[in-house]
Amino acid sequence: MREASLKSYLPFAKGTFQSLLSYRLNFFLYVIGELTTVFATYYIWLAVYKNSGSQTLHGFSLQDMFTYIFMCQVALNFVSNDASYEVANEVREGSIAMNLIRPIRYRMVILFRILGEVIYNVCFVGTPILLIVCGVRYFSHGIAPDLLGIAGFFLSAVMGFLIYFYFNFIFGLSAFYISNVWGMNMLKGAIINFLSGSMIPIQFFPGWAQDILAFMPFNSLIYTPVMIFLGKYQGMEAVKALLIQVFWVLLLGISGVLLWQKAIKKLTIQGG
Amino acid sequence: MIEVRDIIKDFSSVKRQPGLMGSIKTLFSREYTHKRAVDHMSFSVDRGEVVGYIGPNGAGKSTTIKMMTGILVPTSGNIQVDGITPYEQRQKNAMNIGVVFGQRTQLWWDLPVRETFSILKEIYNVNDADYKKRMSFLGEVLELEPFLATPVRSLSLGQRMRADLAAAMIHNPKVLYLDEPTIGLDVVVKENVRQAIKQLNAEFNTTVILTTHDLSDIEELCKRIIIIDNGRKVYDGTLAEIKSRFGTMRRLELKVKNPYAFKAEPLRAKYGLSGDELSCEVVDGQLNIELDRNRIGIQEVINEVLAKTELVDMSLFETKIEEIIKKIYRNEVNME
Numbered sequence: 001m002r003e004a005s006l007k008s009y010l011p012f013a014k015g016t017f018q019s020l021l022s023y024r025l026n027f028f029l030y031v032i033g034e035l036t037t038v039f040a041t042y043y044i045w046l047a048v049y050k051n052s053g054s055q056t057l058h059g060f061s062l063q064d065m066f067t068y069i070f071m072c073q074v075a076l077n078f079v080s081n082d083a084s085y086e087v088a089n090e091v092r093e094g095s096i097a098m099n100l101i102r103p104i105r106y107r108m109v110i111l112f113r114i115l116g117e118v119i120y121n122v123c124f125v126g127t128p129i130l131l132i133v134c135g136v137r138y139f140s141h142g143i144a145p146d147l148l149g150i151a152g153f154f155l156s157a158v159m160g161f162l163i164y165f166y167f168n169f170i171f172g173l174s175a176f177y178i179s180n181v182w183g184m185n186m187l188k189g190a191i192i193n194f195l196s197g198s199m200i201p202i203q204f205f206p207g208w209a210q211d212i213l214a215f216m217p218f219n220s221l222i223y224t225p226v227m228i229f230l231g232k233y234q235g236m237e238a239v240k241a242l243l244i245q246v247f248w249v250l251l252l253g254i255s256g257v258l259l260w261q262k263a264i265k266k267l268t269i270q271g272g
Numbered sequence: 273m274i275e276v277r278d279i280i281k282d283f284s285s286v287k288r289q290p291g292l293m294g295s296i297k298t299l300f301s302r303e304y305t306h307k308r309a310v311d312h313m314s315f316s317v318d319r320g321e322v323v324g325y326i327g328p329n330g331a332g333k334s335t336t337i338k339m340m341t342g343i344l345v346p347t348s349g350n351i352q353v354d355g356i357t358p359y360e361q362r363q364k365n366a367m368n369i370g371v372v373f374g375q376r377t378q379l380w381w382d383l384p385v386r387e388t389f390s391i392l393k394e395i396y397n398v399n400d401a402d403y404k405k406r407m408s409f410l411g412e413v414l415e416l417e418p419f420l421a422t423p424v425r426s427l428s429l430g431q432r433m434r435a436d437l438a439a440a441m442i443h444n445p446k447v448l449y450l451d452e453p454t455i456g457l458d459v460v461v462k463e464n465v466r467q468a469i470k471q472l473n474a475e476f477n478t479t480v481i482l483t484t485h486d487l488s489d490i491e492e493l494c495k496r497i498i499i500i501d502n503g504r505k506v507y508d509g510t511l512a513e514i515k516s517r518f519g520t521m522r523r524l525e526l527k528v529k530n531p532y533a534f535k536a537e538p539l540r541a542k543y544g545l546s547g548d549e550l551s552c553e554v555v556d557g558q559l560n561i562e563l564d565r566n567r568i569g570i571q572e573v574i575n576e577v578l579a580k581t582e583l584v585d586m587s588l589f590e591t592k593i594e595e596i597i598k599k600i601y602r603n604e605v606n607m608e
């Protein structure tokens with residue numbers, strides 16, 4: 001049978017993009033909220049550096065830390081989405097069954113819906129922050145923008161987006177088996193915020209924690225793209241980090257498809 | 273077109289015990305309750321037929337439709353729709369069918385109606401010419417124009433239903449499953465929806481399976497009906513046949529000079545009729561007579577009226593199909 005082409009899913013992205021455009025107030029509140037957090041984090045680090053008395057901490061200069069914190073915010077724009085909530089909701093309401101009467105792939109529908117949101121955030125929040133970071137680095141420290149690093153950052157952040165998307169997809173489908181997805185979601189948010197390195201660089205974690213995190217997908221979300229941007233991952237190290245991301249995309253992607261098939265079987269046999 | 277052979281659908285759900293102790297118990301012991309929603313159902317539908325699938329609440333209509341569309345797998349039995357087993361080749365089957373569940377939209381909540389159609393055009397691979405033709409046809413009968421730019425979530429119920437219907441028909445499906453497509457619609461919209469279904473069937477020879485609790489839908493659209501109760505088929509045949517078997521009651525409404533001049537008793541005695549078979553009452557100065565056409569000729573009754581008083585105006589009604597179906601649901605008539 002003819003597969004629905006990627007083009008057929010584009011309107012889903014367009015739809016979310018347009019509906020976000022129409023909520024302008026939400027947008028400003030969102031930006032203000034984000035900036036407040038980022039500056040607060042920055043000032044905390046400023047105090048930490050002042051008190052420590054040393055120029056660098058775990059290889060991060062204050063200048064690096066500034067870039068790190070702001071770029072984490074950019075990378076977050078790639079991954080923040082509530083796909084898991086959406087999927088879980090459709091599972092609970094049973095409307096997920098409706099996807100079986102159309103020749104269309106459910107996860108592609110969700111992927112493109114989320115994509116619309118991500119493109120919006122990256123365009124209107126992420127990219128401006130990125131430009132500001134590059135500007136500050138250039139004008140106050142004389143660091144020229146590293147085009148390869150920026151390209152690597154985008155590639156890695158897209159990978160992070162895919163990893164987090166499948167992670168959420170799986171998480172949402174677990175509503176078939178777990179009743180309290182809301183609580184789980186809260187827990188997930190907390191874990192991810194912390195383990196992705198968006199609050200504290202993974203390098204600041206104790207050695208054993210870093211070893212464990214190396215086997216988890218979380219640092220692929222934020223930490224990897226930002227480290228590539230900072231030039232802390234270079235050459236083979238950057239390639240290795242990207243390959244690890246590819247591995248997680250594949251692993252979570254395949255698990256997502258398998259879980260979907262299993263959930264559909266349950267749905268069609270037990271009726272939900 | 274559709275072959276349904278001896279299908280059964282059992283639902284099992286975890287038995288819930290009342291109270292706190294009950295919910296703790298359910299955590300450990302998994303006691304299941306079983307519910308047979310569809311019980312040895314068989315029928316076949318030819319291409320181009322419009323079949324009314326009716327029955328009281330909880331009869332198993334939606335469950336049957338879900339199995340025919342591939343959303344549910346039957347516990348046993350077999351279904352073929354245009355040579356495809358829907359629940360095995362779901363996506364292939366999906367290309368051939370259009371579905372409306374009146375209770376819940378099949379549209380994407382956050383997209384404007386117009387976007388929905390452009391998505392459907394893509395996924396069903398409808399070419400530009402056909403798309404344009406069908407859009408203008410559906411746009412006209414269902415009056416979609418005023419709300420094409422509105423996101424689905426802000427549509428009124430009637431608008432949503434019309435959009436849903438159009439979305440089910442845009443790819444000219446071979447089979448159209450309509451589960452309560454007129455629920456909650458006002459009379460005008462309802463009529464438009466019926467017209468759309470009728471025209472689609474006439475123009476493209478679309479096979480239609482329709483469930484509804486509004487029997488005037490059935491009367492207007494379906495030659496054939498299947499009645500189901502408790503998961504079992506209780507009737508499969510034409511509406512006309514039901515009418516001729518059970519619909520011999522007639523109602524005469526007469527405007528006469530003196531409505532009290534006519535009495536039913538003499539006629540009853542003469543033909544040996546029961547009170548059910550011939551009765552009369554006076555409402556607002558009008559004489560209403562109910563009679564069983566099989567037991568006494570309409571002419572005899574009118575003659576009797578004319579002998580007693582002067583006739584001004586008269587109308588004759590068939591017993592409403594609702595009354596008959598109600599009796600079938602309540603097992604008050606013998607279907608054998």
Ligand SMILES: Nc1ncnc2c1ncn2[C@@H]1O[C@H](COP(=O)(O)OP(=O)(O)OP(=O)(O)O)[C@@H](O)[C@H]1O
Nearest residue numbers: 270271272283307309328329330331332333334335
């Ligand atoms: N997922 C399910 N799990 C358990 N029982 C179910 C499920 N779906 C339906 N049932 C039961 O199966 C029976 C038939 O339901 P169905 O929805 O097919 O009825 P229906 O004829 O469509 O009724 P209505 O006219 O009210 O829409 C009902 O007793 C219902 O409670």
Ligand SMILES: [Mg+2]
Nearest residue numbers: 333334335451
């Ligand atoms: Mg139903």
